[in-house]
Amino acid sequence: ETGVTQTPRHLVMGMTNKKSLKCEQHLGHNAMYWYKQSAKKPLELMFVYSLEERVENNSVPSRFSPECPNSSHLFLHLHTLQPEDSALYLCASSQGTNRRNEKLFFGSGTQLSVL
């Protein structure tokens, strides 16, 4: 176990549904991340939160809406998704204090299928 827990592990949703992905870290870290992993493409950074403040947003469509209520929890709210949004969504956390020596700890991911 990495100390980063994601739920659900699998999610199937229609294009008109609204759902949320949840991530919780038990490592006392200050930074949390959402990454998208599509087949045959490198991991893509979506959002970064540091001390509950969004510090990076990588031109992600507005149908993805992140929320970070505290430094231990991160959500990704999904609505009106497209089939091409089907992917493995990975949450990660890091200390957030020394970026030169900053290891990322990943959750197991949510495998999302949009029908």
Add this chain to the structure above:
Amino acid sequence: KQEVTQIPAALSVPEGENLVLNCSFTDSAIYNLQWFRQDPGKGLTSLLLIQSSQREQTSGRLNASLDKSSGRSTLYIAASQPGDSATYLCAVSGAGSYQLTFGKGTKLSVIP
């Protein structure tokens, strides 16, 4: 824009063999380089992190080297085992950003 390339895309070796995975990046202005392992349908596990001022890092049977000026890193795995079968990902961290730029990975199969 930083780009990370990993060669080969897939590699199959017999158990016990020593092997090298390659990673190259286009912009040498990096904070650090990390190697990760990913098992099918799972998240990533950090294996080694090399800061930009370092040349190599070792952990058990793994040794990672970094040549920042030429934009290259290698991950050496000694005495490979079937349990080493996974996809290995290389990622670099740029200055002034939380962004990690990943390669597409090398899928390793170690045959018993």
